[in-house]
């Protein structure tokens with residue numbers, strides 16, 4: 001078992017949903033937890049429920065204030081905050097920029113501050129809440145799919161670069177999870193994600209199993225591994241299948 005008791009843990013976007021479930025689980029395992037969220041009231045509510053410390057604000061600027069709140073070094077950083085930006089190339093420039101900022105650059109900025117300290121101490125753990133959309137691609141959501149591919153690539157890069165120097169990295173890639181974000185995905189979410197959606201606690205369970213086993217890829221929906229293999233081995237067949245879903249979505253919205 002990865003020893004969690006007394007570890008200093010930060011979870012971004014933990015005011016609700018998956019982040020709150022991760023924070024709750026770390027707190028239950030005896031960690032000292034910082035709950036971050038852009039929404040101050042949500043951060044304080046979750047923190048109050050689990051005996052954690054609330055550090056509200058943008059996930060991008062959270063390492064220094066979280067360190068201060070914890071009174072020292074961060075052992076585990078969960079880059080979980082995300083935005084579910086939909087649309088295609090027609091989505092406004094600001095929507096693309098926000099998706100890039102929260103879904104990718106917040107991870108890069110956190111790692112920039114954490115990695116030197118972790119290398120000096122000989123260890124640290126970076127947990128990235130990506131999405132199955134980072135391995136596959138989500139219909140009707142180009143900014144989300146593109147930036148989650150970026151988040152996955154960044155987690156891979158961190159892992160392959162630092163794994164021999166004591167830094168553990170995990171990429172969590174769920175399909176639907178019953179949270180506010182899923183509820184806001186509309187028709188595409190209803191068609192693709194809701195039928196197999198799991199509870200946020202199942203995501204925390206999957207992460208803890210992966211930490212125990214020292215495994216990078218965390219798949220709360222194990223079938224995602226098969227889809228990922230299918231995409232890599234026969235891209236045109238896979239794209240045809242996804243296009244079938246796209247057409248079904250178009251038929252539903254027309255009728």
Ligand SMILES: NC(=O)c1ccc[n+]([C@@H]2O[C@H](COP(=O)([O-])OP(=O)(O)OC[C@H]3O[C@@H](n4cnc5c(N)ncnc54)[C@H](O)[C@@H]3O)[C@@H](O)[C@H]2O)c1
Nearest residue numbers: 013015017018037038058059081082131176177179180181
């Ligand atoms: N729900 C799903 O089906 C699903 C599936 C795969 C991956 N994910 C990913 O899981 C993560 C958590 O999403 P969720 O489903 O729990 O959604 P959620 O909407 O319940 O929670 C996301 C939280 O992040 C906060 N947030 C947004 N921008 C922020 C910022 N810049 N700084 C700090 N906090 C910010 C929000 O206020 C919100 O409380 C996201 O990265 C999301 O992309 C969700």
